[in-house]
Amino acid sequence: MFKIDKLIEMPKKEAFNWIDENKERIIEISDAIWEYAEVGLQEFKSSKLQAEEMEKYGFKVDMGVAEMPTAFVATWGEGKPVIGYLGEYDALPGLSQKAVHHKEPLEEGRPGHGCGHNLLGTTLLAAALATQAAMKKHGIKGTLKYFGCPAEETLVGKAFMARDGVFAGLDAAIAWHGGQSNVASLGSSNAMNSMKFHFHGRTAHAAGDPWHGISAVDAVQLMNTGVETLREHVIPDARIHYVIEDGGHEPNVVPAYARSWYYVRAPEREMVDMLYDRILKIADAADMMAGTTHEVELLTAIYNLLPNRVLVDLVTSNLREIGPPAYTAEELEWAKQLAKSIPREQKIGGLKMSKRPGWEELIDVDIDTTTPDPWNEGEVMGGSTEVADVSWITPTVFFTTASSVLGSPGHSWQITAAAGMSIGHKGMLYAAKAAAGVTLDLLTHPELIPKAKEEFDKMRGGKAYKCALPPDLKPPLTQLKPM
Numbered sequence: 001m002f003k004i005d006k007l008i009e010m011p012k013k014e015a016f017n018w019i020d021e022n023k024e025r026i027i028e029i030s031d032a033i034w035e036y037a038e039v040g041l042q043e044f045k046s047s048k049l050q051a052e053e054m055e056k057y058g059f060k061v062d063m064g065v066a067e068m069p070t071a072f073v074a075t076w077g078e079g080k081p082v083i084g085y086l087g088e089y090d091a092l093p094g095l096s097q098k099a100v101h102h103k104e105p106l107e108e109g110r111p112g113h114g115c116g117h118n119l120l121g122t123t124l125l126a127a128a129l130a131t132q133a134a135m136k137k138h139g140i141k142g143t144l145k146y147f148g149c150p151a152e153e154t155l156v157g158k159a160f161m162a163r164d165g166v167f168a169g170l171d172a173a174i175a176w177h178g179g180q181s182n183v184a185s186l187g188s189s190n191a192m193n194s195m196k197f198h199f200h201g202r203t204a205h206a207a208g209d210p211w212h213g214i215s216a217v218d219a220v221q222l223m224n225t226g227v228e229t230l231r232e233h234v235i236p237d238a239r240i241h242y243v244i245e246d247g248g249h250e251p252n253v254v255p256a257y258a259r260s261w262y263y264v265r266a267p268e269r270e271m272v273d274m275l276y277d278r279i280l281k282i283a284d285a286a287d288m289m290a291g292t293t294h295e296v297e298l299l300t301a302i303y304n305l306l307p308n309r310v311l312v313d314l315v316t317s318n319l320r321e322i323g324p325p326a327y328t329a330e331e332l333e334w335a336k337q338l339a340k341s342i343p344r345e346q347k348i349g350g351l352k353m354s355k356r357p358g359w360e361e362l363i364d365v366d367i368d369t370t371t372p373d374p375w376n377e378g379e380v381m382g383g384s385t386e387v388a389d390v391s392w393i394t395p396t397v398f399f400t401t402a403s404s405v406l407g408s409p410g411h412s413w414q415i416t417a418a419a420g421m422s423i424g425h426k427g428m429l430y431a432a433k434a435a436a437g438v439t440l441d442l443l444t445h446p447e448l449i450p451k452a453k454e455e456f457d458k459m460r461g462g463k464a465y466k467c468a469l470p471p472d473l474k475p476p477l478t479q480l481k482p483m
């Protein structure tokens, strides 16, 4: 592992103190966003709150970048290096939940922060401000850019920002996500396309004169059948999944319109392109069989994540130097109570699947307070993230800290609950310090960024980033409805 002498140096102490001194305000911002619980591309109040906070500290805010009203860039400082923070704030539909250890919605059916994104942006906003405080005091040169990235959940925000060059000129980028362990990731994520197929036929009475009808749902079904046969001939790591969003309304009306929504994922961008082409051909074939027409609506197209060992080692060193938070007896009891809602076999299954060495020791642990070595080198997680697109533009690190009860399912009320109380807050403040520490290491040890870039070039393997979104595609601003 790459080591830095005298890890905790004066500017870093300064930054950590800034976070301790300002923690009430940081928590206030996170809790406000938790309560707003705005879904992707509708995060008007959340993005405004963050942008105004950055402006108070002299960051120059550029609001509404990449044709998304809730995307912004806040910049402070001058010259090189330029360090970016990738912050998010979107909530998930239907996951409203009070900050209590049993299931109880704040408002039934409303969105909630079931992935803890209220903590995400706030953590990195705090890291940027703490770094700024240390830079000012010690006359450290460099530029900080906080990116307010909307719609992470639908994998939209950073892809469109990347296409529009918003991340150009960065020397490194830091992404953090609330999680259940304190660790930086050496793994990758799947590249992915998200697209809808709109089929059009002709309606008729389904019993009176069905021969006059052309069923759009027939085309949807034929297309799905075609894709199911394709499944046998794709690499095992590929993922193709779909829902039928509109399959007609009553059996006695031949549906003139039907719609499916597909995700296609694979460990490399080119593999997704190949599968996407095959699926488009299957949709054309469905038209021929059913007599329909259709159009494809591509919603987003993203890359696979490139880890960066140099930055991962820096995060690990900082997480260890700072040390994980201590929890009060009340917090531990709260976690224990919440843990009762998680089936034991599900928790064990999750730990086992993580392939973390020694995972058996965590079966009866509710909050992880260790800082393990990253263990997932070469692994590709099933899911996807548009942090990946940034990782093809500049050396990028993705890390987590324990911010929810161990074993909590992803996108769940259990995560909404923890993200709105002190366990989530502690994970956030810990991560904010680590991100500030990493930034100050990069700013004060000039040899680090060239090393990270060397690693970045190696990981890209000579391939350049070419955004997978068509140049004229607009962000899907109304994909999710505000509630």
Ligand SMILES: [Zn+2]
Binding pocket: 115, 116, 117, 152, 177
């Ligand atoms: Zn998330």
